[in-house]
Amino acid sequence: MLSFAVDKAKCVKCGLCVQDCPTRIIEIPESELPRIKDGSAENCLGCQHCYTICPTGALSIFGLNSELDSIELNAQSLPAADKLEVLIRGRRSTRKYKQENVEPGLIQKLLKAAVNCPTAVNNSGLRFDVIADIGKMDDIRSGIMDSLITYSQEREFPPEAAYLAGNAIEPWKKYKADVIFRTAPHALIVSASAAIPYCSMTDVSIALSYFELLANASGVGTTWCGLLKQALELLPEYKEKLITPGAGVYYCMLFGYPDVRYARTAKREAGAKINYI
Numbered sequence: 001m002l003s004f005a006v007d008k009a010k011c012v013k014c015g016l017c018v019q020d021c022p023t024r025i026i027e028i029p030e031s032e033l034p035r036i037k038d039g040s041a042e043n044c045l046g047c048q049h050c051y052t053i054c055p056t057g058a059l060s061i062f063g064l065n066s067e068l069d070s071i072e073l074n075a076q077s078l079p080a081a082d083k084l085e086v087l088i089r090g091r092r093s094t095r096k097y098k099q100e101n102v103e104p105g106l107i108q109k110l111l112k113a114a115v116n117c118p119t120a121v122n123n124s125g126l127r128f129d130v131i132a133d134i135g136k137m138d139d140i141r142s143g144i145m146d147s148l149i150t151y152s153q154e155r156e157f158p159p160e161a162a163y164l165a166g167n168a169i170e171p172w173k174k175y176k177a178d179v180i181f182r183t184a185p186h187a188l189i190v191s192a193s194a195a196i197p198y199c200s201m202t203d204v205s206i207a208l209s210y211f212e213l214l215a216n217a218s219g220v221g222t223t224w225c226g227l228l229k230q231a232l233e234l235l236p237e238y239k240e241k242l243i244t245p246g247a248g249v250y251y252c253m254l255f256g257y258p259d260v261r262y263a264r265t266a267k268r269e270a271g272a273k274i275n276y277i
Contacts, residue, residue, distance in 0.1 A: 002041050003063045006033040010058030017050035017059055045122045087217055089265040094221025095182040097256040101134050114211040120198035126207050127191045127244040134185035141181050145172045147235050161230045180227045184254035194248030201249045208253050221258030228252040
């Protein structure tokens with residue numbers, strides 16, 4: 001149900017919705033308002049291009065209201081490019097966190113923004129599993145570490161988890177040093193359904209990148225956590241507990257208020273190669 005509607009009083013029949021529709025399912029018959037071509041509704045990608053490009057806010061789809069459900073894009077509402085560049089250059093992986101919860105409203109705000117990330121063919125089928133309470137996180141942290149110790153006593157770690165075996169277990173056993181979770185109070189796991197064939201891992205990575213940048217801009221530190229993914233692959237009981245069923249691919253990110261402050265950006269250009277063709 002597209003719920004496609006056009007406000008006659010606002011529509012100027014500019015044709016932008018017709019021109020920008022990726023699947024060309026919108027038409028403007030002579031002297032009429034824009035409409036969906038007969039028999040074409042099932043070809044809608046759900047991208048909302050028609051809704052967002054309408055300059056007067058006359059067009060609605062999926063019941064969206066331009067005044068209530070969207071933010072006007074202009075020079076005042078968008079970040080300046082130089083500030084965004086500083087954010088990209090200045091973000092760090094946070095490995096020291098304050099032992100307190102991030103405000104629930106802020107977590108919700110970050111997630112609501114992240115779910116607007118681009119996905120292949122606009123499938124929008126990502127799942128976001130969040131550990132939003134530090135007490136719950138502490139229980140999961142201890143449970144996973146104790147289970148990994150038991151695992152190490154019963155069998156060999158596979159080669160891809162060699163770092164866990166050599167660097168995470170002993171520090172925890174001796175000092176309760178948290179190599180995997182880095183004392184983070186929260187974790188986010190983004191996954192894509194096994195039924196989605198298009199660029200699933202890319203979709204997951206983009207979602208986490210969007211979350212990370214907005215989090216850092218909001219005073220929340222983050223760390224991409226491959227070690228947690230390795231642990232979950234070794235411990236299916238925790239993977240089942242923490243990830244929405246049906247996940248095909250996934251990745252993990254730690255987050256929380258940082259207990260460290262970086263004073264300047266890094267300079268990392270030497271490690272990458274730019275080739276102009």
